[in-house]
Amino acid sequence: MCGIVGLIDLESQRPVDRELLEQMNQTQIHRGPDGEGVYLAPGLGLAHRRLAIIDLAGSAQPMSTPDGRVTVTYNGEIYNFKELRRELKAQGYLFRTQGDTEVILYAWLAWGEACVKRLRGIFAFGLWDEAQKVLFLARDPLGVKPLYYAPFADGWLGFASELKALKKHPKLDRRLDLEAVEEYLAFGYVPDPKTIYRGAFKLPPGHTLTVRPGQPLGEPVCYWDVRFAPTVRDAREAAQGLIAHLKQAVKMQLVADVPVGAFLSGGVDSSAVVAMMAGLMDRPVEACSIAFGDPAFNETEYAKEVAGRYGARLCVYQVDPDDFSLLERLSGLYDEPYADSSALPTYRVCELARQQVKVVLSGDGGDENFAGYRRYRWHLYEERLRAWLPLSLRRPLFGLLGRLYPKLDFAPRFLRAKSTLESLARDSVEGYFHSVAVLGDGLRAKLYSASFKKALAGYRAVSVFYRHLEKAPPHPLSRVQYLDFKTYLPGDILTKVDRASMAHSLEVRVPILDPGLVEWVAGLAPELKLRGGEGKYVFKKALEPYLPERVLYRPKMGFAVPLASWFRGPLRDRVRAALLGERMLDTGWFNPAFLRTLVEQHQLGLRDFSAPIWALLMLEAFLRQN
Structure with missing residues (x-):
């Protein structure tokens, strides 16, 4: 992984302030401690911090074509770069390096803006075409790698891997976006395209932004989206296809010129990745795990069992149950408010992993792909009742019951019905929003002052869901999975892992979120993902020959703080x-x-x-x- 920065003059071709560009670049040294580079042209500056993973001696950035026409600063890995390289060579392009960066340059020349549809990997890049006078920004399909941009008050536009680089620019509009504050307190993060600042934005996953100096800044363009269109309904066919696609994704993501390890929590997703890795590697898998003092959250015994089965070398980090020393560090790490407390142990496991390897594969994305979250199951239960009773009856009935039912935070789960009753008084989208909100509508209404409510002018964070609903699939399970793909996955999960890992100059790859695998899984019938209350049904069935039953079918745990x-x-x-x-x-x-x-x-x-x-x-x- 790397860190990228760029400045472009939208009005003329004023000289770039090199000192400012380098200061912005240096804020991301943790993303790329192995090297740095700067490219300057009239009205343009690109900078780069490198974490060398492929072609260690070559592929310095920013990189230009020999004639200087195209220059790129790039963060990520293109896993199919060797195949693309062969295809581009056949078209007459000559390569000087052995890495993946140069492939992006010639992919642009060969296919233009459509080049992103050919790139299979995790990436964010800024590419300048001198002949066309175009800056092309792109982010990978699922949003594994971040990309921020900001039009400044002085007529320049900046982009970077992290918000902290843009904050170095004196002309960034740092007024806080009150709608973003509302979204943060509801979701626990600020969903794209907003940031906490009025003047900075996130490029959404699967989007590009074309910038032409002298023309108004346009809107991001979507080039990829997950489409839920069930074509496979047979469980045996699905299981066989799933393993084949997972193996292919893992194999592609093992490409590196440095050692590759894995996170191994002992859960289904990370265990599946380690099982596939073991069958593809000619050396033991270097695996890292976190141990908790509380046995209710300690998965170490399962991680050890999987590691033993596959001969993996497991390194375990014991987390201090009172490790709150990172509180100040975390608030600076994420550059804007971020409320997922599992960032604490994630930071620690990345710290541990970096002592062993430079690249790890993780199991992130399994819950979104295969419907593993408990909230999916409860949502379907609620949807059955919503289908039976119209909203006109449910709203007053369950609204009253929700208000009267006590909030039993410490009672057994089956007695904690208040949230479910409140959800049933809402429509499908509002109900799901209620189930994922950190502070629900009622809490936020009590928390906010009258003046803040007035400033919001009726804006509510659930609008984020409604914005995506137009493209969401009709099936109730697929619909909420889609909403999570657009919000929770990039805004919370992938943001958490990117910042925590890059703080230690560690690259994390996510084979379960390989776009090819995601597209294939989206073609599975919903009942193959969630059946009889069992989430990840077909995933677990497919993995039965590879993992112990007690690993596959035990209650879900997680990073608890x-x-x-x-x-x-x-x-x-x-x-x-x-x-x-x-x-x-x-x-x-x-x-x-x-x-x-x-x-x-x-x-x-x-x-x-x-x-x-x-x-x-x-x-x-x-x-x-x-």
């Missing part, structure tokens, strides 16, 4: 100082009385508000550092 106990114990005073202090109140966004209620009810053990408190804590840390 003891937030609730932290906020009542060692971080008690810190929470009160942050959430009830002047900085939060001075925003004018919040109702002070409800902030105090939120904190006190949690710390007295009356409610579990750990997720909302964490989100607000990360927001306060951002405001303090901004």
